[in-house]
Amino acid sequence: MRTPGRQDGDEAELIERSRKGDSAAFGVLVERYQRRVVGVAQAVVHNQDDAIELAQETFVRAYENLSKFESRSSFSTWLYRIAANLAIDFWRREGRHVVLHGEDAETEIGKLPTAQGDSFKEVSRSELSARLKQALEELTPEHRAVILLREVEGMSYDEISDVLQCPRGTVMSRLHYARTHLRKILKDVSGS
Amino acid sequence: MAECGEISVMLGAFEDSELEPNEMQEVAFHLARCESCTGILADYSTLGRNLRSISVEPKLAGFSSAVIARVERLPQPAHIRIARFFRRQMDSLGAGLAWGGAVAAAAVLTIILMTPYAEQFARKGAGSGTSVADATHEAVPAPNQIASSSGNEPTMADNDSQAVISRLESPNRSVAVWSEPRRDTTVIWLPDQP
Numbered sequence: 001m002r003t004p005g006r007q008d009g010d011e012a013e014l015i016e017r018s019r020k021g022d023s024a025a026f027g028v029l030v031e032r033y034q035r036r037v038v039g040v041a042q043a044v045v046h047n048q049d050d051a052i053e054l055a056q057e058t059f060v061r062a063y064e065n066l067s068k069f070e071s072r073s074s075f076s077t078w079l080y081r082i083a084a085n086l087a088i089d090f091w092r093r094e095g096r097h098v099v100l101h102g103e104d105a106e107t108e109i110g111k112l113p114t115a116q117g118d119s120f121k122e123v124s125r126s127e128l129s130a131r132l133k134q135a136l137e138e139l140t141p142e143h144r145a146v147i148l149l150r151e152v153e154g155m156s157y158d159e160i161s162d163v164l165q166c167p168r169g170t171v172m173s174r175l176h177y178a179r180t181h182l183r184k185i186l187k188d189v190s191g192s
Numbered sequence: 193m194a195e196c197g198e199i200s201v202m203l204g205a206f207e208d209s210e211l212e213p214n215e216m217q218e219v220a221f222h223l224a225r226c227e228s229c230t231g232i233l234a235d236y237s238t239l240g241r242n243l244r245s246i247s248v249e250p251k252l253a254g255f256s257s258a259v260i261a262r263v264e265r266l267p268q269p270a271h272i273r274i275a276r277f278f279r280r281q282m283d284s285l286g287a288g289l290a291w292g293g294a295v296a297a298a299a300v301l302t303i304i305l306m307t308p309y310a311e312q313f314a315r316k317g318a319g320s321g322t323s324v325a326d327a328t329h330e331a332v333p334a335p336n337q338i339a340s341s342s343g344n345e346p347t348m349a350d351n352d353s354q355a356v357i358s359r360l361e362s363p364n365r366s367v368a369v370w371s372e373p374r375r376d377t378t379v380i381w382l383p384d385q386p
Contacts, residue, residue: 020275021268021275023260023263023264024260026260026263027256027257027259027260030255030256030259030260031256034252034255034256034259035249035250035252038250038252038255039250042250048248048250048251051250052250052251052252052255055255056255056258056259056262059259059263060259060262060263060266063263063266064266128242129242129245129246132242132243132246133246136243147243148243148247150208151239151240151243151244152243152244152247156210157205157208157210172204172205172210175204175205175208176201176204179204179236179239182239183232183235183236183239186235186239186242187235
């Protein structure tokens with residue numbers, strides 16, 4: 001699932017050719033990163049059609065701003081950052097959720113009842129899947145993005161920190177919140 | 193031993209192997225003795241597997257071509273437009289040069305192939321015309337100039353028996369002079385003296 005970012009000569013040449021207006025070279029870069037860019041957008045907006053639209057917009061923005069890309073960060077991280085920003089903006093514009101930050105989020109964690117003991121192995125597959133999707137919907141885009149980038153896209157904490165432009169400590173605390181929240185909801189399902 | 197409260201905030205990072213080595217050790221020691229935290233860790237692991245199982249692979253058929261179509265509709269910066277213009281011109285010029293080269297090669301080949309026939313034709317034409325010109329009607333340079341002259345000199349077949357004297361180059365009727373430029377030879381003919 002995970003696609004490592006490539007910073008080889010081939011990629012540098014493709015970027016350079018794209019800067020000069022070679023759309024075919026840019027097409028190769030699109031093919032290379034499209035799946036994961038969609039994954040990043042989907043981690044935030046949690047809707048595949050919206051994620052694909054946002055991923056297209058991500059590549060168009062990237063093409064327009066190639067002259068601003070500096071090779072200090074990897075091209076893939078730069079792309080994912082654009083995707084994450086567009087997706088978070090989209091989510092906020094849609095106004096579906098109140099976004100919790102910093103201490104607010106930590107307070108929310110404290111409100112969650114601690115679930116211990118039983119695992120949720122017995123819950124039926126379809127029920128679990130439906131409940132998990134719903135539980136993800138209930139998370140803020142920041143929390144959902146962190147847990148999905150980690151668990152589905154397999155990004156490291158440093159990569160997530162780069163993409164979402166937040167400190168590594170924030171990544172850890174958001175992950176902790178998201179995991180506790182999802183585990184609690186799934187426990188409720190298995191308990192009922 | 194660390195309390196469960198302290199350890200629980202590190203369990204996710206422990207699962208992800210994102211803790212410092214000393215923290216990894218601390219959590220590992222705790223887990224060896226704490227069933228509750230071990231259960232939470234197992235739940236995190238199951239949660240991760242479930243999240244991966246419900247993720248749907250996006251349908252990306254036509255995605256890149258749609259992106260490229262959008263990219264190509266974007267107004268291009270001036271320097272890119274200029275570069276593209278010159279690239280197109282160079283492509284056209286290259287094609288033109290290739291055609292020109294092909295035509296030139298064909299022309300050269302035609303000349304090479306046709307030259308013997310042309311020579312034959314020219315020789316026939318010259319043979320049916322004047323084989324021996326009237327020396328008196330010619331304004332001829334001096335014999336020493338004739339020997340080295342070239343340019344509009346008559347042609348002569350390789351075979352001596354077919355030699356054609358196209359021009360006598362001496363005003364003296366008793367002397368015939370002609371040159372054969374291919375062999376770089378000037379022939380002076382004198383009748384036998386009585």
